[in-house]
Amino acid sequence: MARLTLTLAATVSDRSQPVLDGRIPIAGCDVVALPGEAQDIFRRTLADKAFDVAELSMSSYMVAAARGDQDYVAIPVFLSRAFRHSSIYIRKDRGIAGGADLAGKTIGMGQYQQTAGVWVRGILREECGLDTTRVHWRTGGLEKPDSRGERTRIRLPPGVDLQPIPADRTLNGMLLDGELDGLMLPPVPSALRTHPQRVGRLFPDYVAAEQAYFRKTGIFPIMHVLVIRRSLCEAHPWLPVEAYRAFAQAKAGALKALTQVNINQVSLAWAAADAARTREVLGDRMWAYGLAASRHEIEALLRYAMADGLLARAVTPEELFHPSTHSLADAD
Structure with a gap:
């Protein structure tokens, strides 16, 4: 089977860098990495459909999905979360x-x-x-x-x-x-x-x-989601799961790096202690991927967006994500 060449546009973080630089491959794919600034990536994805795989504003994706835009489909990889x-x-x-x-x-x-x-x-x-x-x-x-x-x-x-x-x-x-x-x-x-x-x-x-x-x-607000060109998912039905697995592996490595104490992998003097304090509040799964683990957060954001008048119709969490990823969890 010929390998698939993909353009990947994402901001650089400890959760994305290993995939962008090739340390963690997406199985079956050659990735053309296009790191960039979030707002530029969002606009080019929405206006120009410029990338095969892209980090995208969660609310912008929901607005587009609710009005029937089918160019991209998300997988439950949340590259950005932040309390606001x-x-x-x-x-x-x-x-x-x-x-x-x-x-x-x-x-x-x-x-x-x-x-x-x-x-x-x-x-x-x-x-x-x-x-x-x-x-x-x-x-x-x-x-x-x-x-x-x-x-x-x-x-x-x-x-x-x-x-x-x-x-x-x-x-x-x-x-x-x-x-x-x-x-x-x-x-x-x-x-x-x-x-x-x-x-x-x-x-x-x-x-x-x-x-x-x-x-x-129990909400750690989701900001950005990973989307894949729908036509590629239809032509290569294995792609959403393999992309999910690569980014889940990258995120797991990023969280592990926070706990290393022999040689600090993060440029903070008390990174391990800070991570432990964060875990005391957020629990063992500090940055969850997967639909099941994040359903309550997605439902809240959909509810908020509907109350804002942003959604053309009610949308379920399942509608937002490729069906092959609905049952995936961090360990998959």
Whole structure:
């Protein structure tokens, strides 16, 4: 059988690097590695269908799947996970003491359909009682003007106030000028460092808030998923499982590296101790792959996205992933 040549676009992490550099092969495949920056990979995957295998925003993939886009199918490999209580920044002079106080406020973000925003809005609704339709949402570039808009088309229901900021403005500048009451996005705005008297976090002790959220819900938020060109899966039905196995092996090695104490494999002085403390909160399976292990997280994100008005129809977790991967677990 002839080997299959694949282009693989992904950000570089301890979970992807061994596959990108060939230390861990995808069986039966020759991989043309195209490491890159997440937002560029996402846009090129969605707009140009540029890659055979790609890391993709989980929310963007769900939006596309719900409207019937069949170009790619996911496998339950989650290259990025992140708690997001840390991603909410506020003006300290606006009387915002908790999530519910964001009602009536004007909040900036990079994109409405960004996965981090979907998680944060869902958390604010379900954990803080915020009616997110009462927030005025504004999108744009954080530190540099960015008028590109949403990376994939969305159609929101009436009542959602979503508008771009002026093309020559930045979210950070408008926050400092008082035109925005807060920001909701993963990068830390420079205003937090330069003007701490004006700008703070909604959850100052965000680690404690995130750990409490996990203990209550069991959710370690999924950010990115791995997708494969559907036509390749149809032509080579073995491909989804082999890709899953390669990335699961890479992730297992990354987690093992955190515990090595004879020669540190991670550039942190107390990496093993930090990993042990993390395991105390998250349990033995700190970064789960597989549909069964992550079903509750996928269901929560689908619920949040539906409440945001992002999904054209209800979607089940099974619909998102190639059928051959539904029963796979980390050990497979």
